[in-house]
Amino acid sequence: MIAKRADEKKEFTGSYTGLAKYILRADKKETIAAGWVTNCGFEDYPAAINEINAVQAMNTRGNENAKTYHLVVSFPAGEKPSIETLKAIEDELCKKIGLGDHQRISAVHDDTDHYHLHIAINKVHPQSHNLTEPYYDKKKLVEAAKELEIKHNLRKEIDWENPKGINHQKGRGDKSVKVNSKARDMEAHTGALSFHSWVQDKKPDLLPKVQAATNWQDLHKTLAQYDLTIRPHANGLSISSRTQKAYIKASDFDRNTTLKKLEDRFGKYQPPTPSIKDLTPVLQYKLSPKxxxxxxxxxxxxxxxxxxxxxxxxEAIKEARKQASAKLAKDYQERRESIKKDRLLNIKFKRRTYQLLKQTYQQDKVRLSTDFKQQSDAIYQQHPAKNWQDWLIHQATQGDKPALDTLRQNKPANSKPVERFAVWGEQEKQGMHLLKRLQPKVQKNGDILYQAMGVKIRDTGKRLALDSNQEAAIITALRLAQSKYGNHLDVQGDVEFKQKVVEAAVATGMNVTFADPDMEHRRRALKQQQPQEPTPTKPKTRTQNKPTKDQGR
Structure with a gap:
């Protein structure tokens, strides 16, 4: 389990209403898995939001943009605690950071790889109207998460022995590299290799050269070969790219490259000379896939x-808009000047003409803005992906199997299935298998999420996982499994689930067999019990006797 304070998005910075609508999916087609209101006089979401806004308005001393706290609790893939457990976890976390008595709205999302809980908390106390700022909340949330994992028997998500949030993960070329939490989040969001990971990947070759440097210029020259530079940053040093906006703390690279230790070796910091700045690098960081x-x-x-x-x-649309706007403004000014210089018009008529001209000018500006926005929207619709991972998801949703295979490289190699119910086969058939009518949603790790009668079906590639044993979902999963894996299937689940699978297969007439001997025996028995349809017989045709010679006389 991971519990952390979420970074505020620009669209709802400081707005409790905006955050509440975001977590409740008010402006989206998707629905939340569950939701509830705490410490408010209303259970209805709109009424609770209005009440919280009214309480925040009672505090006139605090910053308007600092009255809302967004807490996110995420669970490992496949783990779905009950609603009662989620509420207990929420209460403990809020108490730990000093916001236990504060008003909040919570929403559970289950449309991603990880089941997660969003909590929008009002930092203004409902009785005292004081603004509570939870200092050192990161440390407190980590301590609480560690305790709650043990208390509720949850799977361990992070290494608690690593207080700085630096995780070891597989780098390029199967190397193990250290990646801090921010770089890890960036890689998880974009699917691209972060600057931090790239520098750590080059550390085995670069560090001995750094240690061999005898002065600041030697160090700058060594780093320049990798298109890197070291410079003062805040109270220490940073290692940054010379050609891109990317940097890490020098202490994140190695504990011996801090400002104090380098100044102990080389004296006071010296910037690189112009000749070193002009050196052509041998290697440099470029945006690349993980x-x-x-x-x-x-x-x-x-x-x-x-x-x-x-x-x-x-860029072409932007430039065209700029030129069109300039032409429109120039035309407006010229027409205004011509009216101003016309001596045949009186002041009253000129004033009225100015008003009409300005009104027309404003309308033309709105029309121009609308036209170019439609052109920009068309471009974004044609290329909806914002980053590499979004592009892969978009391609996979369109039926691109190689893109889906690339996404599935994001999965941990040793991840174990944790689903209660699952169906799979020995080998997946060639090609892409998407049930378009169920509106499949491709996840960041390559899983395909379907929804049948309110039940989620997750296609992980190797298996189809269900979060319920409802009959409609079982039938849908069996049809998809047959198209993916063929007619011989394996099933995971309790006795009741397996019995339902067999009954659904027989009732729908699916030509499938099961690897489980008991299930296969049950399937054959049920099939024999089914009433046999009588085989249609060919109707006898009446033959007419041919008349003899004596007939008809």
């Missing part, structure tokens, strides 16, 4: 080409 393989490189090249086309099209 995944590896020839097919991935081909896909990434297509992605970058499409992104360049998108950027060029948007």
């Amino acid at each position: 995944q590896t393989g020839k097919a991935v490189n081909t896909q990434f090249a297509i992605y970058q080409q499409q992104q360049q086309s998108k950027k060029a099209a948007l």
Whole structure:
């Protein structure tokens, strides 16, 4: 379990209403899995939001943008605690950071790889109207999460022995590298290799050269070969790219590259000389995918080409809009000057003409803005992906199997299935298998999420996982499994689930067999009990006797 304070999004910074609508999915087609209101006089969401806004308005001393706290609690893939457990976890976490008595709205989302809980908390106390700022909340949330994992028998999500949030993960070339929490979040969001990971990946070659440096200029020269530079930042040093906006703390690279230790070796910091600044690097950081393989490189090249086309099209629209706006403004000024210089018009008529001209000018500006916005929207609709991972998801949703395979490289190699109910086969058939009528939603790790009669079916590639044993979902899962794996299936679940699977297969007439001997025996028995349809017989045709010679006389 991971509990952390979420970064505020620009669209609802400081707005409790905006945050509440975001977590409740008020403006989206998706629905939340569950939700509730705490410490409010109303259970209805709109009424509770109005009440919280009224309480926040009672505090006139605090910053308007600092009255809301967004807490997110995430669970490992496949783990879905009960609502009672979620409420207990929420209460403990809020108490731990000093916001236990505060008003809040909570919403559970289950449309991603990880089941997670959003909590929108009002930091203004409902009775005292004082603004409570939870200092050192990160440390307190980590301590609480550790205790709650043990208390509620939850799976361990992070390494509690690592207080700085630096995780070891598999790097390029199967190397283990240290990645801090921010870089890990960036990689999880975009699917691209972070600058932090790239520097750590080069550390085995770079660190001995850094340790061999005898002065600041030697160090700058060594770093320049990797298109890096070291410079003062805040109270220490940072290692940054010379050509891109990317940097890490020098202490994150190695504990011996802090400001104090380097100044103990080389004296007071010295910037690089112009000759070192002009050195051509041997290696440099470039945006690249985390995944590896020839097919991935081909896909990434297509992605970058499409992104360049998108950027060029948007720049062209921006320039055209700029020129059109300038032409419109120039035309307005020229027409206004001509009216001003016309001596045949009296002051009253000129004033009225100015008003009409300005009104027309404003209408033309609105029309111009609308036209160019429609053009921009068309570009975004044609290229909806914001980053590499979004592009892969978009391609996979369109039926691109290689893109789906690339996404599935994001899965941990040793991840164990934790679903209660699942169906799978020995080997997946070639090609892409999507049930379009169920509106499949591709996840960041390559799982495909279906929804049948309110039940989620997750296609992980190797198996189809269900979160319920409802009959409609079982039938849908069996049809999808038959199309993916063939007619011989394996099933995971309790006795009741397996019995329902067998009954559904027989009732729908599916031509499938089961690897479980008991299930297969049950299937054959049920099939024999079914009434046999009589085989249709060919109706006898009446033959007419041919008349003899004596007939008809």
